[in-house]
Amino acid sequence: MRAGRRTAMFAELLLAALAVPVLAQDSEDLLKLSLSRPAAAYSGEMRVSARGQIRTIRVSHAPPDRWRREALDSEGKPLLIIVSDGRTQWTYDVRRSLVRKGEPADPDYKLMDPDEELALLMRNYELKLSGKEPVAGRSASVLEVSSRITGKPARRLWIGKDGLILRRIAYGEDGAETSSMEFVRIGPLPKGQADFSFVAPPGVRVVESRWKPDFMDLEEAADASGLEPRLPAWLPQGFVFESVNVMPFKSGSILHLRFTDGADALSLFQCPPKARLRLGWRSMGPPKTVRVAGEKARLALSAEGKVLDWRRGGQRFVLIGPLSAEAMRKVAESVP
CATH class of the missing domain: 2.50.20.10 (Lipoprotein localisation LolA/LolB/LppX)
Structure with a gap:
């Protein structure tokens, strides 16, 4: 490790x-x-x-x-x-x-x-x-x-x-x-x-960090990254979209979409397929293999909650939040 x-x-x-x-x-x-x-x-x-x-x-x-x-x-x-x-x-x-x-x-x-x-x-x-x-x-x-x-x-x-x-x-x-x-x-x-x-x-x-903390709306993020933010169609009751940040990655970008219910936060990272995120979640133990829309995904624990990692449409997605495993799966499956 x-x-x-x-x-x-x-x-x-x-x-x-x-x-x-x-x-x-x-x-x-x-x-x-x-x-x-x-x-x-x-x-x-x-x-x-x-x-x-x-x-x-x-x-x-x-x-x-x-x-x-x-x-x-x-x-x-x-x-x-x-x-x-x-x-x-x-x-x-x-x-x-x-x-x-x-x-x-x-x-x-x-x-x-x-x-x-x-x-x-x-x-x-x-x-x-x-x-x-x-x-x-x-x-x-x-x-x-x-x-x-x-x-x-x-x-x-x-x-x-x-x-x-x-x-x-x-x-x-x-x-x-x-x-x-x-x-x-x-x-x-x-x-x-x-x-x-x-x-x-x-x-x-x-090293100079290329990441600059920012809070954008969806249109600003799309213009800055050239990517279409992929928002989940389903969120747990009470959660709303808060903001998105564009994080540089090699010649492309990673989108960090944030959702909140006022107290808890939910993060969705939309990444290139081979992007490696240094989020620290592997230190909580090996991930389990689960299914998202019938495809293999990985579910693990981090200090911030559960971490669900899956790929779809040529992109990698990482969802982090304090939700149940079933709620995490429902959010993931609703991402287009």
Whole structure:
């Protein structure tokens, strides 16, 4: 197993497992304000678990958009380091001795604005405040997020009185826990950690990333890539198309189509037949052979959920999401 695959699966978790400011005590206001950027500098250590795999993450932040995140191995040594000064992001894969330099994603640049996201989430989920519990030595309010469609829990958030999400648990369709994040230590940002620049160690290869985070509509993506986006005709109840990104691949392109129900996300990659995606999903174990429209496909687990990989019409498709295997198959079979 390549070391890069073992660490790549945690890159998305590093980007997602962040504390955010919350300034109100009404459940809907808490959720709305939690979409804002962190307002205060801090440093801490969190434990992130996904599908049975656990990592310790060190994180530092300084407003408005400077970050340093380090995923550690069992001995406390960094496996993956992501540093952003707001203009440039460096992703250092220590085991592969490789740094990718590119642009950070802008959380404010989306097709769906925060009010639309909140409205979609409120249509699909019910919010409830359910007492207080301590996390990392701090008192936290517990916010429960349950599906209006299934009635089952979807998220549970522990929010500190200073407005930070100190703990988070996500649940699957069957109500079982799929991932979690919990601060074990958090405090003010030390002066010695206020520098968010990055210099690659001697001998480490640095490559400029051709991928630029973007959020396009279907027409823009078709014009930019020369490809016709292949949207599924069937999505689980509550899910809608959110945006698409064009990712360069050799002389062609890969389309990354995103769907959301306000809380969960579903990704569909439309690729050239021989494209290799570094998504880290093989590290969760060997894939199983399944059938999609009577043809062979592969189903596996990743930190982000199930991964279904199939080919049709001279293209490769990779679907990633927190759905059941049957729902994944139905989405795949509806892709033209």
